[in-house]
Amino acid sequence: xxxxxxxxxxxxxxxxxxxxxLHLVRRQQLTDTEFAALRWISLRTQPQRHLRIExxxxxxxxxxxxxxxxxxxxxxxxxxxxxxxxxDWVVVAPGADLAAARSRIGGAGxxxxxxxxxxxxxxxxxxAPTPTASLLRExxxxxxxxxxxxxxxxxxxxxxxxxxxxxxHAFDWIVVPGQSPAVATMPAEKRQLFVRFDADxxxxxxxxxxxxxxxxxxxxxxxxxxxxxxxTPLPADARWLVWLGADLPADVTxxxxxxxVALVAPQAAKDGDxxxxxxxxxxxxxxxxxxxxxxxxxxxSGRLDPAQMPLLLxxxxxQRLFDALRGPTxxxxxxxxxxxEPLHAAAAAASDVRQVGRALRAFDPWLALLISALLLAERWxxxxxxxxxxx
Amino acid sequence: MSSTLxxxxxxARLRELRISxxxxxxGDGLGQHSSRSxxxxxxxxxxxxxxxxxxxxxxxxxxYGRSDRFFVRxxxxxxxxxxxxxxxxxxxMRQADKAQPTLRKFDRACTLAACLIEIALRQGDRFxxxxxxxQSPLLIAPGRGARHRDHVALELSRSTAEGNWPTSSAxxxxxxxxxxxxxxxxxxxFFDPAAFDFMRRFAGAGxxxxxxxxxxxxxxxxxxxxxxRFIDPESGQERRVDAPAVRKDFLARFGxxxxxxxxxxxxxxxxxxxxxxxxxxxxxxxxxxxDAGARR
Numbered sequence: 188x189x190x191x192x193x194x195x196x197x198x199x200x201x202x203x204x205x206x207x208x209l210h211l212v213r214r215q216q217l218t219d220t221e222f223a224a225l226r227w228i229s230l231r232t233q234p235q236r237h238l239r240i241e242x243x244x245x246x247x248x249x250x251x252x253x254x255x256x257x258x259x260x261x262x263x264x265x266x267x268x269x270x271x272x273x274x275d276w277v278v279v280a281p282g283a284d285l286a287a288a289r290s291r292i293g294g295a296g297x298x299x300x301x302x303x304x305x306x307x308x309x310x311x312x313x314x315a316p317t318p319t320a321s322l323l324r325e326x327x328x329x330x331x332x333x334x335x336x337x338x339x340x341x342x343x344x345x346x347x348x349x350x351x352x353x354x355x356h357a358f359d360w361i362v363v364p365g366q367s368p369a370v371a372t373m374p375a376e377k378r379q380l381f382v383r384f385d386a387d388x389x390x391x392x393x394x395x396x397x398x399x400x401x402x403x404x405x406x407x408x409x410x411x412x413x414x415x416x417x418x419t420p421l422p423a424d425a426r427w428l429v430w431l432g433a434d435l436p437a438d439v440t441x442x443x444x445x446x447x448v449a450l451v452a453p454q455a456a457k458d459g460d461x462x463x464x465x466x467x468x469x470x471x472x473x474x475x476x477x478x479x480x481x482x483x484x485x486x487x488s489g490r491l492d493p494a495q496m497p498l499l500l501x502x503x504x505x506q507r508l509f510d511a512l513r514g515p516t517x518x519x520x521x522x523x524x525x526x527x528e529p530l531h532a533a534a535a536a537a538s539d540v541r542q543v544g545r546a547l548r549a550f551d552p553w554l555a556l557l558i559s560a561l562l563l564a565e566r567w568x569x570x571x572x573x574x575x576x577x578x
Numbered sequence: 579m580s581s582t583l584x585x586x587x588x589x590a591r592l593r594e595l596r597i598s599x600x601x602x603x604x605g606d607g608l609g610q611h612s613s614r615s616x617x618x619x620x621x622x623x624x625x626x627x628x629x630x631x632x633x634x635x636x637x638x639x640x641x642y643g644r645s646d647r648f649f650v651r652x653x654x655x656x657x658x659x660x661x662x663x664x665x666x667x668x669x670x671m672r673q674a675d676k677a678q679p680t681l682r683k684f685d686r687a688c689t690l691a692a693c694l695i696e697i698a699l700r701q702g703d704r705f706x707x708x709x710x711x712x713q714s715p716l717l718i719a720p721g722r723g724a725r726h727r728d729h730v731a732l733e734l735s736r737s738t739a740e741g742n743w744p745t746s747s748a749x750x751x752x753x754x755x756x757x758x759x760x761x762x763x764x765x766x767x768f769f770d771p772a773a774f775d776f777m778r779r780f781a782g783a784g785x786x787x788x789x790x791x792x793x794x795x796x797x798x799x800x801x802x803x804x805x806x807r808f809i810d811p812e813s814g815q816e817r818r819v820d821a822p823a824v825r826k827d828f829l830a831r832f833g834x835x836x837x838x839x840x841x842x843x844x845x846x847x848x849x850x851x852x853x854x855x856x857x858x859x860x861x862x863x864x865x866x867x868x869d870a871g872a873r874r
Contacts, residue, residue: 223670225810
């Protein structure tokens with residue numbers, strides 16, 4: 188089926204008037220003839236304006252040429268047939284139990300993975316997590332209207348987003364045992380806070396110990412504190428660091444850029460891209476957050492001392508410190524499949540979507556080739572006839 | 579000169595033709611025309627010096643005996659027939675056929691005139707010629723003999739067809755020169771009504787007038803196809819027409835005009851012959867000189 192990407196290009200069809208005008212208005216070739224018996228030629232026939240078309244074949248060719256040019260301007264594309272199969276689709280989200288699915292649906296239909304490109308089940312899937320919600324929307328947009336869709340999803344479905352998926356097609360939502368492959372994340376338990384302190388800032392250590400103790404009260408034995416002097420090197424798996432000393436040495440900076448989170452006090456250096464993390468009651472900034480490569484740097488404006496940081500005495504300091512070190516929590520992407528069954532959208536709303544993602548194939552080069560061939564033919568026909576008229 | 583005007587086979591056919599006037603009876607002279615007063619009327623007019631081409635029997639041998647030179651006796655009225663040839667030399671006579679663009683009506687008119695002169699010469703008649711045109715008209719007074727014929731032929735070969743029909747005063751000059759008993763032959767296409775009026779004036783004055791209408795085959799058949807801009811060579815008018823569309827109408831109107839001319843000629847007692855350029859000239863001559871035409 189042919190579509191036009193730029194239908195306004197068809198306005199060029201108005202140019203079809205031009206060859207008509209050329210072939211109509213072009214004055215008839217009059218032969219000058221001396222004729223003595225002129226007085227008997229009737230005067231009434233003088234305004235001879237026949238609507239006569241000269242060289243109809245040439246005109247036809249020229250019209251065709253212009254029409255094709257207009258079509259070329261309109262950017263025609265062919266709807267690809269690759270998506271266009273008759274069979275209903277069964278789309279399986281990775282992680283779903285295939286055997287359970289087959290036993291519930293049977294073997295009918297065309298089975299494909301819910302993965303980029305919608306490969307068939309034979310294809311090997313990369314183990315990377317898939318954006319399930321986005322793929323569902325893409326599938327809905329690409330699939331021709333009227334096709335029935337069977338969606339097989341594992342019980343624990345990952346790759347969702349905040350928007351509830353809406354599908355224009357009729358679908359079956361079949362939940363089978365299984366679990367979507369998920370990103371490996373740091374386990375919530377067993378956090379370790381490394382502290383490297385200068386001797387004159389050892390007083391601040393108490394506040395940190397109190398904060399970690401508060402964390403452990405909420406979730407028992409989840410955190411440990413490893414306080415050492417500045418010279419002690421960091422272990423390889425360290426994630427959180429509190430640096431109570433002067434400027435950061437180069438190796439610690441490099442560690443931060445590889446994904447570590449370091450709290451530095453005091454740190455007077457202010458970067459332009461710093462976010463204010465904490466403020467006191469008067470609104471004065473107390474802590475800034477900087478991005479450093481893959482990691483973050485949290486700089487305090489003063490020492491860990493209630494005189495400079497009244498925040499230390501607040502009852503929510505432990506929670507604030509935890510949030511600052513942990514960083515923003517990612518949006519939840521995992522849910523129970525039964526709870527996130529897509530909604531059936533109205534067909535009218537979906538029709539806009541369908542125009543976008545279709546597999547389209549342009550055939551401009553072939554059209555241009557045809558046009559140039561027609562142009563050659565037109566030139567040949569035009570000059571041949573003229574030559575014939577002269578002889 | 580006359581040899582280029584008249585093709586040899588045409589010249590051979592001319593022997594069968596003769597010019598006869600319906601008024602020739604009763605006249606006097608040496609001509610071929612029958613006369614009741616035989617031998618009389620040789621009123622001596624003058625002697626003149628012999629010129630090559632004069633008939634030897636007209637030499638006055640007695641005078642030769644006295645003066646040792648040849649003299650010819652000229653009588654006042656040698657022949658009862660003066661042949662006046664009036665040729666239309668207007669621009670419309672330039673018309674030629676598409677099929678034969680070099681042969682113009684005027685060329686054919688010259689040929690026909692030369693033929694008539696040849697016949698008149700053979701019969702011993704006097705002949706005169708005038709061309710009718712507003713530009714450089716030709717007027718050659720009546721004369722006799724091969725010398726006069728050559729003179730006329732030379733003048734004819736120099737003349738061309740151009741201009742319009744002469745004014746009535748110029749017509750009058752010619753008319754005054756033509757004697758009352760003369761036979762007047764007008765060769766024209768008779769497209770201009772003035773040509774017929776001119777002829778009618780002679781006919782009304784009692785002179786015998788014959789008309790030879792010259793037509794081109796294109797005018798008879800109108801074989802044009804496609805768009806044409808027809809230009810009248812005399813008036814310069816033009817008509818832009820699609821030729822096939824007007825053909826039927828033109829042929830009807832042109833035929834009507836020819837029929838009207840024939841009717842008018844008959845009413846005035848003018849013998850009319852029509853010659854189309856693609857026909858052999860002797861047919862027209864025969865028709866023009868036929869007894870039926872003469873006795874009408």
